[in-house]
Amino acid sequence: MSILEGRNLTKHFTAARGPRGRFGKRPPVRAVEDVSIALRAGSVTALVGESGCGKSTVARLLAQVYPVTSGEVLLRGEPVRAHRGAAFKEYRRQVQLIFQDPFASLNPFHRVRYHLARPLRLHGHARSDAEEREQVAELLERVSLTPVEQFMDKMPHELSGGQRQRVAIARALAVRPIALIADEPVSMLDVSIRLGVLRLLEGLARENGLALLYITHDIASARYFAEDITVMYAGRLIESGPSEELTQSPRHPYTRLLLESAPDPDRVAPPAGERHGEPPSLIDPPGGCRFHPRCPVALPVCSTEVPGRTELGEGRWTHCWQAGAALSR
Amino acid sequence: MNVLEIRGLGVDYLSGSGAVHAVSGVSLDLRRGEILGLAGESGSGKSTLANAVARLLRPPASITSGSVVYRRQDGSAVDVLALGGNELRAFRWKELAVVFQSAMNSLNPVITVGAQIDDVLRVHAPRMSRNERTERSVELLQRVGISADRRRSYPHELSGGMRQRAAIAIALALNPEIIIMDEPTTALDVVVQRDILAEIRALREEYGFAVVFITHDLSLLMEISDRIAIMYAGRVVETGTAEALHRAPRHPYTLGLLRSFPRLRGPREELLGIPGVPPDLRSPPPGCAFHPRCAMAVAECSESLPVLRAEADGEVACLLDDGRGVS
Ligand SMILES: Nc1ncnc2c1ncn2[C@@H]1O[C@H](COP(=O)(O)OP(=O)(O)OP(=O)(O)O)[C@@H](O)[C@H]1O
Ligand SMILES: Nc1ncnc2c1ncn2[C@@H]1O[C@H](COP(=O)(O)OP(=O)(O)O)[C@@H](O)[C@H]1O
Ligand code: SF4
Ligand code: SF4
Numbered sequence: 083m084s085i086l087e088g089r090n091l092t093k094h095f096t097a098a099r100g101p102r103g104r105f106g107k108r109p110p111v112r113a114v115e116d117v118s119i120a121l122r123a124g125s126v127t128a129l130v131g132e133s134g135c136g137k138s139t140v141a142r143l144l145a146q147v148y149p150v151t152s153g154e155v156l157l158r159g160e161p162v163r164a165h166r167g168a169a170f171k172e173y174r175r176q177v178q179l180i181f182q183d184p185f186a187s188l189n190p191f192h193r194v195r196y197h198l199a200r201p202l203r204l205h206g207h208a209r210s211d212a213e214e215r216e217q218v219a220e221l222l223e224r225v226s227l228t229p230v231e232q233f234m235d236k237m238p239h240e241l242s243g244g245q246r247q248r249v250a251i252a253r254a255l256a257v258r259p260i261a262l263i264a265d266e267p268v269s270m271l272d273v274s275i276r277l278g279v280l281r282l283l284e285g286l287a288r289e290n291g292l293a294l295l296y297i298t299h300d301i302a303s304a305r306y307f308a309e310d311i312t313v314m315y316a317g318r319l320i321e322s323g324p325s326e327e328l329t330q331s332p333r334h335p336y337t338r339l340l341l342e343s344a345p346d347p348d349r350v351a352p353p354a355g356e357r358h359g360e361p362p363s364l365i366d367p368p369g370g371c372r373f374h375p376r377c378p379v380a381l382p383v384c385s386t387e388v389p390g391r392t393e394l395g396e397g398r399w400t401h402c403w404q405a406g407a408a409l410s411r
Numbered sequence: 412m413n414v415l416e417i418r419g420l421g422v423d424y425l426s427g428s429g430a431v432h433a434v435s436g437v438s439l440d441l442r443r444g445e446i447l448g449l450a451g452e453s454g455s456g457k458s459t460l461a462n463a464v465a466r467l468l469r470p471p472a473s474i475t476s477g478s479v480v481y482r483r484q485d486g487s488a489v490d491v492l493a494l495g496g497n498e499l500r501a502f503r504w505k506e507l508a509v510v511f512q513s514a515m516n517s518l519n520p521v522i523t524v525g526a527q528i529d530d531v532l533r534v535h536a537p538r539m540s541r542n543e544r545t546e547r548s549v550e551l552l553q554r555v556g557i558s559a560d561r562r563r564s565y566p567h568e569l570s571g572g573m574r575q576r577a578a579i580a581i582a583l584a585l586n587p588e589i590i591i592m593d594e595p596t597t598a599l600d601v602v603v604q605r606d607i608l609a610e611i612r613a614l615r616e617e618y619g620f621a622v623v624f625i626t627h628d629l630s631l632l633m634e635i636s637d638r639i640a641i642m643y644a645g646r647v648v649e650t651g652t653a654e655a656l657h658r659a660p661r662h663p664y665t666l667g668l669l670r671s672f673p674r675l676r677g678p679r680e681e682l683l684g685i686p687g688v689p690p691d692l693r694s695p696p697p698g699c700a701f702h703p704r705c706a707m708a709v710a711e712c713s714e715s716l717p718v719l720r721a722e723a724d725g726e727v728a729c730l731l732d733d734g735r736g737v738s
């Protein structure tokens with residue numbers, strides 16, 4: 083059974099600025115439309131898509147940061163609505179978020195020890211100073227910030243980006259969650275440091291049974307660190323399946339384009355001069371399949387009807403009117 | 412055939428807690444018409460080096476040593492660091508142009524993109540008539556894939572990719588010999604990024620300018636560059652053709668960078684990564700600055716500073732280098 087699940091999640095934001103529409107109202111940003119995703123215990127699931135496609139919005143909906151426009155979030159199969167108060171606190175004990183920016187996520191005026199001790203106390207895991215110290219040390223150990231005595235008393239500005247992200251992960255672990263949502267956890271870190279943080283997250287899922295959602299725009303890293311990948315485009319899910327199969331034989335035209343475009347150190351040949359257009363605005367997204375204006379194999383139906391989900395077997399599915407054709411390929 | 416020669420360049424940022432040696436003893440050639448990739452971790456000095464060459468450094472930065480020479484097609488040499496006033500302004504558009512990571516830094520937000528090209532032409536090519544300038548603006552925008560009717564758009568009305576294209580069009584306005592691009596595509600979608608990389612290569616073929624392309628993404632550089640220079644802690648530690656660097660990296664740091672990238676195709680090779688973090692440039696480690704992170708370091712590495720030595724198809728600064736590459 084899935085630990086954390088989003089069913090048909092939809093989120094429309096009312097734009098704070100921008101041109102008003104015909105009736106004086108500002109048109110909504112259709113950030114997320116009908117997104118379903120499920121996280122399993124002990125497994126890393128990746129949500130891949132480009133900047134602005136709605137990944138962070140999905141993360142925040144799952145984390146109950148703000149309410150859904152429609153759809154529902156289920157924790158261990160139970161529908162939840164926990165945006166404030168005790169219910170939110172209890173939910174946060176089970177579902178934790180890690181953000182992209184390791185520089186913004188820690189309070190610059192507090193030592194590492196404080197960042198970890200606070201959630202331990204708040205959620206009643208540490209009842210004495212001795213317990214607190216022991217657990218803080220254990221958390222630092224788990225995220226490989228050793229020697230722990232040294233790191234406990236450091237201020238955030240004395241830490242590198244990678245070390246800060248480890249503190250943020252340790253803090254998320256302090257409440258002993260069952261699900262972890264990591265929103266671009268390594269995008270702001272140097273290539274050479276990314277690996278260590280990703281391995282840490284992977285280990286936490288595998289060894290401690292956490293359900294982990296790894297959100298990224300880097301599909302190559304998802305291939306390495308996630309069991310399953312779900313690809314998103316302009317607010318909608320377009321394809322999902324086991325990482326290796328999905329990256330080695332993509333079925334959706336957009337996934338193919340994404341894989342062809344991703345930088346690849348083994349492709350020493352220069353890029354060919356083609357133009358593929360740009361992702362659409364989410365205020366007035368294209369009708370039907372949102373990818374149709376850029377799709378090389380679009381059919382007339384693509385611009386009028388949203389393609390439903392086509393099951394491809396072995397845990398794979400896609401939303402594409404050409405899925406049948408793709409099946410026979 | 413060099414268009415730019417950097418020799419022994421040093422740049423410090425002066426701060427209360429000591430000078431940051433952002434660039435130290437860098438010697439690097441840019442050949443006429445080539446795309447030179449400049450890679451390295453965050454803080455390795457890539458932007459500082461680029462800004463020094465473009466004469467865009469502001470206090471607290473100061474050039475502590477070295478020279479930068481620009482060679483015109485007719486063979487005459489220009490001492491870039493000595494340029495002042497009008498000479499410098501002319502140099503910056505006619506000979507060398509810069510495109511930044513955020514097109515917003517290259518573009519003026521309150522002027523339409525067409526008018527911005529027009530401005531550059533009016534100031535630097537006073538003999539062009541109004542009609543000629545308009546013609547040229549349209550031509551430049553079209554050349555980078557922006558339709559003529561977009562000339563009257565303000566930067567914020569364009570998508571990120573179009574803004575970056577517009578910034579490139581402006582850089583091209585006076586047909587410079589050198590274009591420096593500092594992470595020009597980092598903020599863009601990979602699909603859009605790839606289209607723009609292809610565009611840059613096509614424009615290079617057509618106009619023959621040389622490019623210094625800066626990014627921390629080595630896999631991207633492998634595809635676009637003719638030659639690559641790797642920086643670590645303010646120094647160039649290896650240069651070579653993209654092909655040679657990919658086939659046989661010689662510096663352990665280059666190897667570490669290459670083995671940090673997850674691959675999209677082929678077997679899921681084990682990723683090695685690089686242990687530790689880049690050094691504090693106020694007091695870089697003695698000897699080879701990479702030694703605390705280097706798996707191959709020997710005792711001497713913490714004592715002697717390796718110099719950049721010429722090899723068959725590149726240069727490398729490592730005490731262990733025997734010309735055969737590391738693996
Ligand atoms: N204005 C400044 N004052 C003090 N130090 C600075 C300043 N600008 C840069 N530095 C320091 O100079 C060094 C080199 O910085 P630089 O911006 O050139 O690196 P970079 O290689 O371009 O990094 P990135 O990949 O993050 O853009 C770093 O240690 C940085 O902290
Ligand atoms: N609070 C908000 N108000 C209005 N629009 C928003 C808000 N948050 C996100 N959006 C918009 O929703 C879309 C998806 O954003 P986001 O989920 O942050 O994408 P990603 O994480 O994939 O980059 C974007 O068009 C973004 O501008
Ligand atoms: S539904 Fe149509 S437009 Fe969309 S990806 Fe499939 S073929 Fe292309
Ligand atoms: S000089 Fe020594 S420490 Fe530096 S890269 Fe070579 S082997 Fe490593």
Ligand SMILES: [Mg+2]
Nearest residue numbers: 137138265266
């Ligand atoms: Mg995001």
Ligand SMILES: [Mg+2]
Nearest residue numbers: 457458459593
């Ligand atoms: Mg920089």
